[in-house]
Amino acid sequence: MFEEDVFEIWESSGKSALTVKFLTKRFISEYDPNLEDTYTSEEIVDQQSVLVKVMDTADQGGPMNCERYLTWATAFLVVYSIDNRRSFEGCQQYLDVVTLHTKGVQSKAPIVLVGNKLDMERYRQVSKSDGLALASQHRGLFFEVSACLDFAAVQRVFHEAVREARREVERGLPVRPLYISEDKPVVSLSAAPLIAPCFKELPAPATAKLVTVKSSRAQSKRRAPTLTLLKGFKIF
Numbered sequence: 001m002f003e004e005d006v007f008e009i010w011e012s013s014g015k016s017a018l019t020v021k022f023l024t025k026r027f028i029s030e031y032d033p034n035l036e037d038t039y040t041s042e043e044i045v046d047q048q049s050v051l052v053k054v055m056d057t058a059d060q061g062g063p064m065n066c067e068r069y070l071t072w073a074t075a076f077l078v079v080y081s082i083d084n085r086r087s088f089e090g091c092q093q094y095l096d097v098v099t100l101h102t103k104g105v106q107s108k109a110p111i112v113l114v115g116n117k118l119d120m121e122r123y124r125q126v127s128k129s130d131g132l133a134l135a136s137q138h139r140g141l142f143f144e145v146s147a148c149l150d151f152a153a154v155q156r157v158f159h160e161a162v163r164e165a166r167r168e169v170e171r172g173l174p175v176r177p178l179y180i181s182e183d184k185p186v187v188s189l190s191a192a193p194l195i196a197p198c199f200k201e202l203p204a205p206a207t208a209k210l211v212t213v214k215s216s217r218a219q220s221k222r223r224a225p226t227l228t229l230l231k232g233f234k235i236f
């Protein structure tokens with residue numbers, strides 16, 4: 001039996017809406033929160049193609065039931081709703097789980113904290129600076145977007161996650177010395193032509209996997225809210 005003061009209904013943070021917006025450019029307002037699905041999209045990010053896999057999960061067990069995502073993902077999107085303070089506070093637990101998971105691992109899985117429902121500005125309960133502060137505590141990127149507004153802004157969130165994942169791959173590579181010969185001019189490090197060929201040679205991941213973890217809409221006040229997970233990327 002549920003006591004009224006322990007449970008309440010609130011709208012979820014919009015992980016499915018963001019995923020669908022990214023994949024189809026459309027905002028769809030209702031989803032079955034119990035369905036778990038993985039979607040694939042071939043994307044071009046910085047002139048390189050990448051297969052982005054997004055897992056939109058039914059997160060029944062909260063942050064303690066993350067194991068399957070943690071081992072699958074290469075990056076994590078943690079989503080809260082800017083008009084719901086509790087959804088923001090619940091992110092902390094997911095961020096802790098992800099941070100703990102990547103602790104000691106040489107190549108860190110990027111974390112992206114996303115404040116969704118920017119169109120609900122007038123009902124805002126979480127300031128931008130709070131979002132920024134939480135993201136930087138976990139060395140993550142931070143964005144505020146709306147799944148029902150601009151597609152480009154939503155696409156940017158996912159593409160930045162891909163970029164971060166690539167950077168992690170690069171960080172794991174041994175530093176190669178520049179080739180310098182007396183016959184050839186030394187190329188300036190800031191010269192653009194040097195960047196492009198080097199970038200192409202990098203074994204950037206061909207697949208980026210994103211996971212969205214869903215929470216139920218009827219939630220305990222004590223329970224954490226939503227997690228978007230990038231597998232390649234993991235989204236909490």
Ligand SMILES: Nc1nc2c(ncn2[C@@H]2O[C@H](COP(=O)(O)OP(=O)(O)OP(=O)(O)O)[C@@H](O)[C@H]2O)c(=O)[nH]1
Nearest residue numbers: 012013014015016017029033117146147148214215
């Ligand atoms: N105003 C507004 N509503 C949104 C936005 N994104 C999602 N919603 C609404 O918020 C509700 C929850 O969206 P979902 O995408 O199902 O959220 P979720 O995090 O996947 O939800 P669960 O699967 O239940 O955890 C739906 O009614 C959406 O229409 C947004 O950017 N702005």
